[in-house]
Amino acid sequence: MKKVFAFLIFTFFLLSLTYTVSANPGSAYIRYWVICGPFENADLDTECVENEADFHPIAGKFMDGKRCRRYLSCEDRIIFDLDEIFGPLDNVVAYAFLEVYSPTSRKVKLFLGSDDGVKVWLNGKNVFTNKDDRDFVFDEDKIDVELKFGWNRLLIKIYDKKGSWVLSARFVGWGGSSVKDLTYRPKMLYQLPVKRIEASSIEGVKLKDEGIFDLEDRGIFDAENAIDKSRWTRWSSRFSDPQWLILDLGKARLIRKILLNWESYAKSYSIEFSNDKINWKVGYSTDIGDGGQDVIGFKRPIRARYIKVIGTQRGTRLGYSLWELQVFSDSN
Secondary structure, rough: OHHHHHHHHHHHHHHHHHHEEEEOOOOOOOEEEEEHHHHHHOOOOOOOOOOOOOOOOOOOOOOOOEEEEEEEEOOOOOOOOOOOOOOOOOEEEEEEEEEEEEEEOOOEEEEEEOOOEEEEEEEEEEEEEEEOEEEEEEEOOEEEEEEEEEEEEEEEEEEEOOOOOEEEEEEEOOHHHHHOOOOOOOOOOOOOOOEEEEEEEEEEEOOOOOOOOOOOOOOOHHHHHHHHHOOOOEEEEOOOOOEEEEEEEEEEEEEEEEEEEEEEEEEEEEEEEEEOOOEEEEEEEEEEOOEEEEEEEEEEEEEEEEEEEEEEEOOOOOOOEEEEEEEEEEEO
């Protein structure tokens, strides 16, 4: 009996050791970052920005020659070589940044996956570096870190030697449990729907010849480019205010979120909804747009067939320009 009891204790001990490093698949991956890059002809040893350890990218700002922008991934990882981020590049690095608020000081684990190398700073301290050229695997690196009470700065530098360029990250508690009382800046959007609503058609004010060259006849910047799922094409408007796009979903649909991926952004814009293209209702507006990627969520889904994006104040001297306009419903 004593031998059986000893065996059970030993087995429990081994299982407990395994459990502490095995992540719960339900734990929340970080999907929303401020990203800065790409810095070409660089690696993890290249200090691409001044005072790298204290680098604090600010969305909408140009810092060390690169524009910083918010990016929300629809997956549990960021794929930097996707068209809507940087596109395919080799021998290049980028920075991903966020702030995380902890209501107590605590020790947690930071689970990382990357393709290729990765370097991590927490509150200005280099807590991890892995220079391996490797394929991406979720949670391949498990790092013991300590979050202080209040806001903590997490900066991750990701290197791509060749091919895929990927990052995943999440904080995990003892036993692989989710750390549910953390708050993030940019604000985490855990429930981003994954079901995209395909548009039936789109129309917008065409870009007239602005004295540079004739673009209208060539169709380079037509509205259709905002829904073609390509990072290399875009809609652009005239160089004046206001300008608009109208998206037709073909029939009334329940709309949960809208994604705008700006090339030349609107400082002030609104989003309106209609079922008859005559009577419109404002569902969202802002006068502090900073470019990059905007994800607008609605607590209660809006049922509409038509969506109008109206720019009323440009953020640059050029026209409004969108790489992509995407509409999402609930995933179920």
